[in-house]
Amino acid sequence: MRIVILGAGNVATHLAKAMDENCGNVVQVYSHTLKNAVSLAQTLRNAKPIDDFSNVTRDADLYVISVKDDAISTVVDAIDVDAGIVVHTSGSVSVDVLNRKFEKSGVLYPLQTFSCDVAVDISAIPFFVEGCNEITSSLITDVAKRLSHRIYYADSAQRKQLHVAAVFGCNFVNYLWLQADEILKGAGYDFKILEPLILATLDKAVRVSPLKGQTGPARRGDIDIINAHKRLLTLDKATLYQMLSQCIMKKYDIDYE
Amino acid sequence: MRIVILGAGNVATHLAKAMDENCGNVVQVYSHTLKNAVSLAQTLRNAKPIDDFSNVTRDADLYVISVKDDAISTVVDAIDVDAGIVVHTSGSVSVDVLNRKFEKSGVLYPLQTFSCDVAVDISAIPFFVEGCNEITSSLITDVAKRLSHRIYYADSAQRKQLHVAAVFGCNFVNYLWLQADEILKGAGYDFKILEPLILATLDKAVRVSPLKGQTGPARRGDIDIINAHKRLLTLDKATLYQMLSQCIMKKYDIDYE
Numbered sequence: 288m289r290i291v292i293l294g295a296g297n298v299a300t301h302l303a304k305a306m307d308e309n310c311g312n313v314v315q316v317y318s319h320t321l322k323n324a325v326s327l328a329q330t331l332r333n334a335k336p337i338d339d340f341s342n343v344t345r346d347a348d349l350y351v352i353s354v355k356d357d358a359i360s361t362v363v364d365a366i367d368v369d370a371g372i373v374v375h376t377s378g379s380v381s382v383d384v385l386n387r388k389f390e391k392s393g394v395l396y397p398l399q400t401f402s403c404d405v406a407v408d409i410s411a412i413p414f415f416v417e418g419c420n421e422i423t424s425s426l427i428t429d430v431a432k433r434l435s436h437r438i439y440y441a442d443s444a445q446r447k448q449l450h451v452a453a454v455f456g457c458n459f460v461n462y463l464w465l466q467a468d469e470i471l472k473g474a475g476y477d478f479k480i481l482e483p484l485i486l487a488t489l490d491k492a493v494r495v496s497p498l499k500g501q502t503g504p505a506r507r508g509d510i511d512i513i514n515a516h517k518r519l520l521t522l523d524k525a526t527l528y529q530m531l532s533q534c535i536m537k538k539y540d541i542d543y544e
Numbered sequence: 545m546r547i548v549i550l551g552a553g554n555v556a557t558h559l560a561k562a563m564d565e566n567c568g569n570v571v572q573v574y575s576h577t578l579k580n581a582v583s584l585a586q587t588l589r590n591a592k593p594i595d596d597f598s599n600v601t602r603d604a605d606l607y608v609i610s611v612k613d614d615a616i617s618t619v620v621d622a623i624d625v626d627a628g629i630v631v632h633t634s635g636s637v638s639v640d641v642l643n644r645k646f647e648k649s650g651v652l653y654p655l656q657t658f659s660c661d662v663a664v665d666i667s668a669i670p671f672f673v674e675g676c677n678e679i680t681s682s683l684i685t686d687v688a689k690r691l692s693h694r695i696y697y698a699d700s701a702q703r704k705q706l707h708v709a710a711v712f713g714c715n716f717v718n719y720l721w722l723q724a725d726e727i728l729k730g731a732g733y734d735f736k737i738l739e740p741l742i743l744a745t746l747d748k749a750v751r752v753s754p755l756k757g758q759t760g761p762a763r764r765g766d767i768d769i770i771n772a773h774k775r776l777l778t779l780d781k782a783t784l785y786q787m788l789s790q791c792i793m794k795k796y797d798i799d800y801e
Binding site for chain 2: 398399400407411413437439441444445447448449450451452453454455456457458459460461462463465466467468470471473474475476478479480481482483484486487488489491492493496497498500501502503504505506512515516519520523524527528530531534537538
């Protein structure tokens, strides 16, 4: 299988390496910035770095567009392919962007945050596959299964739900960890001391459920502690504390006096 | 060292077992409900179950009060000790509750959520120690070091900050996982698929910092995605999404149009 990687960012880098090892030969790496294409191509077995769309080969088997969401359509407009499959790797962009031009198109969305400098065990990452038709879906799934053992199907509507779930479960959660970090620093502690408790909370949420795993002052309806905590906090943090406590009490039908 | 455990709940159970193995002999287990005292005492080497405060021995070396916060003062009123150290295990209660009666008193607060039926590696749990004076502090620290390799000092003010940080970092976080769980269920997926991404987010927060690890639509100021996500959500979830996105944009000085 001859593969072309379009993009040289974090996702493109991790995918290119894993695909070159497990799925076939990455023959070209395109980046707007030649230097980035060269850096990535050097880590692969036999890939040519390019920075001009007109040099993209027409006869590869798989084209992986892994660029920023709003640059995907630029790549679509700029490349022509004979019979290969064209996929993008975005959680937010519909497959239609590819569909309107390419006969075999789809999505290969890894639900993970990548950093170029951090090694990732790609085989444990959940990948979500969509194809413009059943045959293409199945071809993309075959590729995905060589990368990871966690392959799921997701159409564009499901992928949007996955993305918004990840915003709640990771981005917003990180913001709450930031609040905890600031409070801990103020008391002379490192955020790391909270890690065992966070891991135990996550473990319970995964093994049982977040619904049954909910604990804390709001879940118990402990108004005295809630008020005492609010008095300890800055205005912004107290407002957030109040709002989230009310959400929890509402969820569990606990009266707020 | 002769130890008396007062309480037979989750924390008392885990501490009693660990102390009986590593710190000395648990000689008595008190519970308001004899059956619970018996159950716990049976798991220990040589402990007597009791349900009457008048039977609590006066000459133990360490008394561990591990009951609900609002029951601590009842235990304090009910027991008399000759020269032993009396500690409670609460994150929210001041050491003064013990101080007013006992010469040697303090706190031994494990920052962890316990379930009776789940085995816990107690040696990895952070314990926070306070003593009414330096000698007592140091004695309690000696006990704590036999339980865990993560021992910190925390006075009552610091312990309150630890508790409120844990509410943000664990209780409120679990509530956001609940939102994610509901969204994922609606799209036909299990919460478990988010676990690798959550672990990667936590890893980054611990190794770098939550401040630098923040990602997502709000951090990028991606108003289009924020609005698209809000349209996908129920009113309650959209309100929470909006509120948290605004908090993040404010924190990172991103204009909200």
